[in-house]
Amino acid sequence: MRYRGKEYTGKGISVAIIDSGINRSDPRMQGVEIEGWNITLNATGHAILSPDYHDQNGHGTDIAAAVLRLAPDVKIIAVKIMDDRLRTSADLMAAGIETSYRHGANIINLSLGTPNMGKALLLRDCCAMAVEAGTVVLAAAHPKGERAYPADLPETV
Numbered sequence: 001m002r003y004r005g006k007e008y009t010g011k012g013i014s015v016a017i018i019d020s021g022i023n024r025s026d027p028r029m030q031g032v033e034i035e036g037w038n039i040t041l042n043a044t045g046h047a048i049l050s051p052d053y054h055d056q057n058g059h060g061t062d063i064a065a066a067v068l069r070l071a072p073d074v075k076i077i078a079v080k081i082m083d084d085r086l087r088t089s090a091d092l093m094a095a096g097i098e099t100s101y102r103h104g105a106n107i108i109n110l111s112l113g114t115p116n117m118g119k120a121l122l123l124r125d126c127c128a129m130a131v132e133a134g135t136v137v138l139a140a141a142h143p144k145g146e147r148a149y150p151a152d153l154p155e156t157v
Contacts, residue, residue, distance in 0.1 A: 001070045010071025016100035016108045017067070018093065019060030021053040021080035028065040029076075035103075036078025039095050047095040053078040057086055063111055077105050088112065090119030093150070094126045097137065101130035110139045113148030120149045127155035 001008045022034060036053035055061045055078075064076050079100055081092040093110065100108045108130060114123075127137045127150050139156040142148035150156050 008071065010067075010074030013071065013073075013106045014075040014077055014104050015067050015071070016077040016079055016096075016103075016105035017060055017064050018079040018081055018096035018100060018108060018110045019055075019063055019112070020057045020082040020086060021055035021060045022064050022076065022078040023055040023058070023061045026061050026065070028068065029061070032064075032068060033075045034064075034078055035075070036080065037099065038080040039092055039099060041089070041091060041095070045091065047092075047099070049099065053080040055080070056084045057082070059086065059111070063109060067109070077103060082112075090114045090116055090123060090149070094119075094122050097123070097126040097130055097150075101133045101135040105130075105135055108135055108137045110137070110150065113139060113142065113151050115142070115147055116149070117147065120153065123150040124153050124155060126150075127153055131155050 037049040038052050040048050079096040081096045082088045137156045139151040141151040
């Protein structure tokens with residue numbers, strides 16, 4: 001990526017993709033440094049991390065590929081919080097944000113959100129902790145301009 005006359009490749013930067021996972025066998029991921037987890041919630045609401053972040057849908061892999069087109073030398077942190085039908089929850093988003101910044105993500109990308117204002121405070125707390133740790137949190141806005149969290153929080157870009 002070119003900025004102010006200088007070329008940036010993402011070297012030394014970690015980008016967390018909180019999404020449907022990443023397919024390591026996708027040709028666009030060849031030679032890319034990837035670490036990651038699948039996060040689920042147990043019956044008591046505690047986050048459980050497992051090493052299987054394989055993308056069964058392709059969305060997270062496509063997001064990672066888009067990031068790599070702009071910054072081919074970034075390290076990718078795959079944080080799978082969606083099931084095979086692309087369903088998730090605000091609690092899993094919060095766990096993904098926290099897991100990402102605690103594992104050194106410089107940038108966190110969420111291509112999803114929730115309209116649930118009741119979960120906005122939880123997400124704001126997680127985003128604020130990430131920003132305080134020096135992480136930039138990118139979140140997609142609702143495509144129809146409706147409220148979506150964490151995108152509508154002041155801590156996110």
